[in-house]
Amino acid sequence: xxxxEQPSEVTAVEGAIVQINCTYQTSGxxxxxxxxxxxxxxxxxxxxxxxxxxxxxxxxxxxxxxxDSYGYLLLQELQMKDSASYxxxxxxxxxxxxFGGGTRVLVKP
Amino acid sequence: xxxxxxxPKYLFRKEGQNVTLSCEQNLNHDAMYWYRQDPGQGLRLIxxxxxxxxxQKGDIAEGYSVSREKKESFPLTVTSAQKNPTAFYLxxxxxxxxxxxxxxxxxxxxxxxx
Numbered sequence: 001x002x003x004x005e006q007p008s009e010v011t012a013v014e015g016a017i018v019q020i021n022c023t024y025q026t027s028g029x030x031x032x033x034x035x036x037x038x039x040x041x042x043x044x045x046x047x048x049x050x051x052x053x054x055x056x057x058x059x060x061x062x063x064x065x066x067x068d069s070y071g072y073l074l075l076q077e078l079q080m081k082d083s084a085s086y087x088x089x090x091x092x093x094x095x096x097x098x099f100g101g102g103t104r105v106l107v108k109p
Numbered sequence: 110x111x112x113x114x115x116x117p118k119y120l121f122r123k124e125g126q127n128v129t130l131s132c133e134q135n136l137n138h139d140a141m142y143w144y145r146q147d148p149g150q151g152l153r154l155i156x157x158x159x160x161x162x163x164x165q166k167g168d169i170a171e172g173y174s175v176s177r178e179k180k181e182s183f184p185l186t187v188t189s190a191q192k193n194p195t196a197f198y199l200x201x202x203x204x205x206x207x208x209x210x211x212x213x214x215x216x217x218x219x220x221x222x223x
Contacts, residue, residue: 042214
């Protein structure tokens with residue numbers, strides 16, 4: 001089966017940089033993706049990594065190391081609206097997608 | 110507009126009753142998913158379907174059932190066998206194959222058992 005671990009909570013101030021780590025165990029790995037969820041809402045897609053390296057999308061970047069079964073999401077120039085939960089998810093053979101427990105990011109003024 | 114429609118948004122059920130949550134998509138995606146989310150927790154996979162007339166159990170399938178008779182529809186039935194069904198249920202489709210690509214979610218259905 002699949003399992004993912006990420007920190008439960010991170011607190012930072014506006015303008016800071018936050019890194020959310022995700023370690024995973026899976027068979028038939030296809031890729032690692034990241035989602036953002038605001039309270040009461042549905043998750044929305046942020047990024048996807050299938051190959052090793054860094055993917056940059058505006059203020060958010062995501063990194064993957066397949067050999068280490070590890071990835072991270074980097075949030076730069078934090079804004080108040082970035083206060084949300086962030087989930088990593090691993091894609092495996094057969095289209096199975098498993099989520100981590102989520103990291104709650106609290107941005108303070 | 111293309112998207113995923115879940116209904117009802119809020120649902121109350123008495124213990125011992127079955128309830129069916131609807132999920133309809135017009136994105137023409139092959140794969141569809143049902144996830145359960147409890148307060149402050151992650152998303153747990155209930156069932157998923159790669160193509161019509163085929164579906165697989167996820168990690169917490171006990172007490173749930175699904176069907177996939179049409180590409181556009183993937184309803185989830187929460188049966189009386191589910192011991193603690195109060196939760197937020199999310200339906201999703203994916204753009205790619207093999208677990209890659211972007212998941213699109215519906216707005217979710219909140220089920221409360223009284």
